[in-house]
Amino acid sequence: MIKVDNIKKRFGEEEILKGISTVFEKGKTNLIIGQSGSGKTVMLKCLLGLFQPEEGYIFYEDQAIQNMDEEQQRSLREEIGMLFQGGALFDSMNIEENVMFPLRMFTNNKKADMLNRVNEVLARVNLEGVNKKYPAEISGGMQKRVSIARAIVNNPKYLFCDEPNSGLDPKTATVIDNLIQEITHEYGITTVVVTHDMNSVMEIGENIVFLKDGKLVWQGDNEAIFKTDNKSVTDFVYSSDLFKKIRDIQLKEQ
Template sequence: MIRAENIRKSFGETEVLKGITHTFESGKCNLIIGRSGAGKTVMLKILVGLFQPTSGNVWYNDTNVSSLTKKELRQIRMQVGMLFQGSALFDSMTVEENIRFPLDMFTSKTLKEKKNRVNEVLERVQLEGVNKKYPSETSGGMQKRIGIARSIVMEPKYLFCDEPNSGLDPKTALLIDELIADITYENNITTVINTHDMNSVMGIGDNIALLHLGKLVWTGNKKEVMESDDELLQAFIFASPFLQRLRDAAIAK
């Protein structure tokens, strides 16, 4: 479980997050949604410890990570995996070396054990046999899956995904969503996903937090999204004319 308590973040004179309190539950896909500029990425970076909040605390179970030193934070980070928007795979390393990197750095496993673990996670993301390829030789969807494989290779307790579907076709996007959700449920991970993809919201939104201009304006799950009459939520969900027509047609029926 991750708990954000009254998180505020300012850059100069601009306050980007204005006192956000929310609990991200374990074993669930926790989504942070909102329009561009709402503060989603800043919120995610604060949760993962890349930014320090101006005020407020972030708790990983019973540990207040906002008060930790850099060294202590690094220990906590062994339990954290993150999938970046651009996958952030190291270009000069092969797929296997990319995934093996945290194992090489932090474990004393033998090369054979590490290779076996790499093959396990590659199999989990349905990407067997790409070990020797370089990231540039793989597609965007494959890179996302390699990114997922790298983020789960150390068996994290917390998984963070920044716009996991951006730049992907709808079918691949669904595949990535399903993969993240399955991994979350299988391993009882606390997964936090930053997205504005409506398919993700309706597909894997177990616990959704809508940010608007730096404030938390709505929380709920995918079922409650359709039932809510919150104006900001409705404006966000049905921003596209296509979805508006579908909604109007459903109401008319």
């Protein structure tokens, strides 16, 4: 569980986050959504400790990240998995080496033990037998699955995903969404996904935080978001042709 308590973040005179409080729940896919410029990425970087908010606190379980010493922050980093927007695989490393990288960074495990773990997580994302291939030799969807394998190889308590479906076709994006949700439930991870993809919201939005102009203006799940009368939310949800059609169907059925 991650608790955010009235965080504010500014750059110069511009206040980006304006007193956000919320809870990201363990064992659920928690989504941060909103239009460009709403503060999603800044909030993600605050959660990761890359930005320090000027006010407020971010608690991992019962400990505020701002009060952690260097050793405690290192321990926390070992408990975090990160799925980057572009995958961020190392082109010069094969798949096995990419997935093993966090184990080399944060553990003193024997090579055989690390390899066993690499094979376990590759099997979990349905990628057996690709160990010696390089990122350029596999598809974009497979690269994302490798990135997920790398993100969970250290058995993280917390998983952060930045636009995980970026650059993927709708069918592959759904596969990635479902895989993220399955892993979240299976391992009891606190997963936070930053996305603008309404298909992801519909598929895996178990706890959705909607930001607008640096404020949290709505929170709920993927069923409630289609029933809310919050204008900021409805304008965002029905901004695509697909969801305009869904709304028209819903209105006809009433």
